[in-house]
Amino acid sequence: MPKFESSWTRKTLYFSKSETADLADGATAASIAGAAFPDPVVSKIISMVGGTIALLAHRAVKQGKGLAFTVYGLPPFPQTPPIPSFHDRKW
Numbered sequence: 001m002p003k004f005e006s007s008w009t010r011k012t013l014y015f016s017k018s019e020t021a022d023l024a025d026g027a028t029a030a031s032i033a034g035a036a037f038p039d040p041v042v043s044k045i046i047s048m049v050g051g052t053i054a055l056l057a058h059r060a061v062k063q064g065k066g067l068a069f070t071v072y073g074l075p076p077f078p079q080t081p082p083i084p085s086f087h088d089r090k091w
Contacts, residue, residue, distance in 0.1 A: 001019075002014060002015050002016075002019060003016075003089075008074075008075075009072055009073065009074060010070060010071070010072050011070070011071045011078070012068055012069070012070040012071075013068065013069050013070075014066060014068045014087060014089060015057075015066050015067045015068065016066050017060075017061070017064065017065065017066050019066070020057050020060050020061055020065075020066045020067040021057070021061050023053065023057045023067065024054055024057030024058045024060075024061055027050045027051070027053040027054035027057060028050070028051075028054040028058075029050075030046065030049075030050035030054075031046065031047045031048075031049075031050030031051040031054060032047075032050075033046075034046025034047040034050055035047050056084050059086075060086045063086060065086040065087060065088055066086070066087050066088075066089065067084060067085075067086060067087075068084070068085050068086070068087050069082040069083065069084055069085075070082065070083045070085065071083070
């Protein structure tokens, strides 16, 4: 299960190495399935988001790391889009 850390101005979701590998496979499948969606705008959005997450997750797995997403901002609304990063945390 992904780990979640929260502070006043930052929220981070950490995926372990095995979860990152599963995320890579799932995001790849989602981007392929998104191409079959009937609405052309929605299919492009699903394919682009799935492909981007798959690319990041595959790169993290290749480097032997986990994937993390961080959002910065003051409550109740985040001020940034999710910022991806790789991590070496052990748990």
